[in-house]
Amino acid sequence: MKFLSELTKGIIKDNPIFVLVLGVCPTLAVSTSVKNAIGMGFAATFVLVCSNMIISLIKGFTPPKIRIPVYIVVIASFVSIVDMMMAAYIPDLHKNLGLFIPLIVVNCIILGRAEAFASKNNLINSLADGVGMGLGFTLALMVIATIREILGAGTWLGIPVIPASFEFKPILVAILAPGAFITLGFLMALVNLIKERK
């Protein structure tokens, strides 16, 4: 039962962006379009799951004093491996995601989950935590990106969604950095409102 709750908590209850407020930097940077959001979400999820598992495995072996540098080495190595493997074997996908892969290293969701969860829990629960948090991150990114892309470019996943008869001028600020802060602020307020009502 614990496995299931670890898996689902990341989606709303402990959503990494709206509730834990982790990984905001890459969120602001890549939520300009839904395609980027999906790419970043899945790439980060993959690294998160792998690093959570490895860190859970070596937790008995790692002295607490040097745990942070050890986690960073593990995470950075995974990111580099993913980057090189993708460039060599799936170059088309790498062309689209290439930009986000180095960004994953500085995504504090991954370090945050390593420190707060994987270093204290067993392999299976760490795996569930990684998958759940990754999906929560991907979903949150997609919601923000949907709002920004529709407002800022009038498209969703590159497809025009606003009928041409409706004379729509894209709101450029939605795609620029301030648009990310504004959107994130409103969405956090909304999530808090929903949580308080419960």
Place this chain on the structure above:
Amino acid sequence: MMYYIKLSAILFLICAVAAGILAYVNGITDPRIRKIQEEKETATRAELIPEADFPEVKGTLDTTFVYQRAIDKKSGELKGYTFVASRSGYSSVIKTMVGVDTLFNVIAIRVIDQKETPGLGANCTAEKFTDQFKERDISRLVLDKDGGGEGAVVSIAGSTITTRAITSSIRITLEKLQAEIKAAQGGEQ
């Protein structure tokens, strides 16, 4: 004291294992990545100047500068040159591959590498932007924002830095190419 030596040793061990794994992965993937990169460049060159072979030439004035002569596959005539222009834009180094004819008029360009802002600067790869470089000579490789006046390269709204980097990198590299060709021809005579 012993405790700290032990900590350092463990950290060193973990880093060494990670470095070993990375070196191994790099060893397998690096040749493939290079090959893919080369194939991509060859394909882009063929798009810019079709039906040609591209023997590579090293610069004589600047030995780090490399360009390709475009030789017609059938007649063996010189059709033009291709080269890569690069310069830092807003958030990355932008690389553009340029094909020019023998009179140094641009045939076509392709942005081959850039990491500019998605939705803004990243739109510089769109044909709407790159197509305006067709048939431009060096004097018309100026941005409208830089006093290019009528017929200048129209920049992308909100991405002046990106578009300026592309336009000026092409102009500067084209000047370099002209100087190299002149020097090469002077040497032959």
